[in-house]
Amino acid sequence: MASFDVIIVGAGPSGSAMALNLGRFNRRVLLLEKAFFPRDKICGDGLSGKSIALLRELGLEEKVAEQSSEKISGISISAPNGSKMDIPMAPNYGYCCRRELFDTILFQKAKQTAQTIEGFQVTDLIQQNGFVVGVKGIDSKTKESKEFFGKVIVGADGANSIVATKLGLNHNPPEHHIVGLRGYYENVEGLTDKIELHFVDGVLPGYFWIFPLEKKGFANVGIGMVTQQVNKQKANLKKIMEKAIVENSLFKDRFKNAKLLDGIKGWGLPVGSIKRKSAGNGWIFLGDAASLIDPFTGEGIGNALLSAKIAAQEIEQCLRSNNVSEQSLQRYSKRLDQELYPELKTSYSLQRMANKKWLLNFIINKAKKKPAVAQYLGESLANEKPRKRLAGPLALIKLFFL
Numbered sequence: 001m002a003s004f005d006v007i008i009v010g011a012g013p014s015g016s017a018m019a020l021n022l023g024r025f026n027r028r029v030l031l032l033e034k035a036f037f038p039r040d041k042i043c044g045d046g047l048s049g050k051s052i053a054l055l056r057e058l059g060l061e062e063k064v065a066e067q068s069s070e071k072i073s074g075i076s077i078s079a080p081n082g083s084k085m086d087i088p089m090a091p092n093y094g095y096c097c098r099r100e101l102f103d104t105i106l107f108q109k110a111k112q113t114a115q116t117i118e119g120f121q122v123t124d125l126i127q128q129n130g131f132v133v134g135v136k137g138i139d140s141k142t143k144e145s146k147e148f149f150g151k152v153i154v155g156a157d158g159a160n161s162i163v164a165t166k167l168g169l170n171h172n173p174p175e176h177h178i179v180g181l182r183g184y185y186e187n188v189e190g191l192t193d194k195i196e197l198h199f200v201d202g203v204l205p206g207y208f209w210i211f212p213l214e215k216k217g218f219a220n221v222g223i224g225m226v227t228q229q230v231n232k233q234k235a236n237l238k239k240i241m242e243k244a245i246v247e248n249s250l251f252k253d254r255f256k257n258a259k260l261l262d263g264i265k266g267w268g269l270p271v272g273s274i275k276r277k278s279a280g281n282g283w284i285f286l287g288d289a290a291s292l293i294d295p296f297t298g299e300g301i302g303n304a305l306l307s308a309k310i311a312a313q314e315i316e317q318c319l320r321s322n323n324v325s326e327q328s329l330q331r332y333s334k335r336l337d338q339e340l341y342p343e344l345k346t347s348y349s350l351q352r353m354a355n356k357k358w359l360l361n362f363i364i365n366k367a368k369k370k371p372a373v374a375q376y377l378g379e380s381l382a383n384e385k386p387r388k389r390l391a392g393p394l395a396l397i398k399l400f401f402l
């Protein structure tokens with residue numbers, strides 16, 4: 001029975017970043033992870049400007065860049081009618097880094113500041129007097145059951161969070177959830193230094209993506225769609241993805257020599273179009289466990305890293321004042337509200353706009369012809385603040401007249 005200031009369940013981007021941020025405060029931190037690194041996580045592997053800025057703060061941008069695609073300079077988009085356009089991201093840029101590599105980089109660094117145990121699956125919470133005070137779990141190597149006690153327990157354990165489940169808070173309403181499928185392909189032709197988002201008929205709201213990786217011709221290819229629509233249309237996403245690769249005129253030639261490695265795999269994305277309770281007596285949630293994925297782009301790594309940064313600062317304050325009650329830890333939830341929810345709300349409006357085939361066709365056609373529209377869209381996709389403009393009530397009128 002060991003005791004810590006903070007116990008973090010899950011060593012994905014949010015959990016490892018949490019350990020790194022807490023390291024600055026010299027706290028006794030335990031990071032528990034059920035898998036062994038390096039391990040895969042189903043994802044698009046895309047790192048946006050926000051993720052890069054937060055990695056830079058953790059001193060990890062260079063290390064990640066070494067294992068990534070070349071610098072991503074823009075986005076290629078196609079409309080349901082097949083028309084295409086390129087929009088630059090400058091002055092921002094991104095990378096695509098396979099999660100097997102990315103998460104290992106973060107975890108290795110987190111090991112320098114926290115005690116870590118791999119192969120430890122948390123199975124339950126220990127609660128006393130209305131507070132979460134510890135976790136129970138099983139060490140997969142020794143098959144031993146163990147308990148650990150901490151002043152704050154952090155649920156950084158992703159979309160199927162055991163911490164949220166045990167607190168009765170892991171609800172994923174289908175209108176606020178996306179299903180995503182991913183495959184790694186070799187020998188894909190026509191990859192550039194741009195990520196590709198294709199709004200394909202039958203996958204709205206959602207998109208088909210092709211993201212270049214660290215070797216020539218190597219790509220992360222996937223498809224994502226709002227779960228409510230998948231259920232409504234009884235859509236078989238795997239079949240839609242395979243069909244698009246073989247039959248769609250935009251892709252079929254590019255995939256004619258391509259080889260799928262290790263199958264197409266799926267995972268859920270709890271998106272931030274609804275707020276999930278993110279703090280209580282002795283506990284908080286980060287990243288996907290807090291349902292912080294962008295509902296329009298499907299990006300969650302940046303928000304996972306940001307939630308870890310905010311949480312570390314606020315938990316430190318709570319520990320200093322010796323008060324880890326819900327009221328005290330809600331400082332974290334309030335900051336999430338201020339720093340993230342306006343952006344998540346905007347992205348939800350954009351997701352609903354992207355449900356309309358005619359609108360996507362119109363906007364993309366227009367951007368193809370008018371550089372001012374392309375620039376407007378580019379800025380909006382790459383930056384959170386201009387994105388707000390795009391979802392505002394006057395944006396459509398502006399797009400019509402630009």
Ligand SMILES: Cc1cc2nc3c(=O)[nH]c(=O)nc-3n(C[C@H](O)[C@H](O)[C@H](O)COP(=O)(O)OP(=O)(O)OC[C@H]3O[C@@H](n4cnc5c(N)ncnc54)[C@H](O)[C@@H]3O)c2cc1C
Pocket residue numbers: 009010011012013014015032033034035041042043044045046047048120121122123156157158159160161162179180181182222224266267268269286287288289293298299300301302304
């Ligand atoms: C198909 C798909 C495509 C995506 N594409 C992108 C993209 O291109 N860019 C982007 O920014 N985001 C993308 N996302 C979202 C992104 O993957 C997540 O937002 C991100 O992984 C969240 O990080 P996290 O640390 O909160 O959770 P996770 O990365 O899920 O990490 C959770 C960790 O907790 C561990 N764990 C779980 N349960 C337990 C337990 N009981 N005990 C101990 N450990 C446990 C897991 O093994 C895992 O290591 C995509 C998601 C999907 C599904």
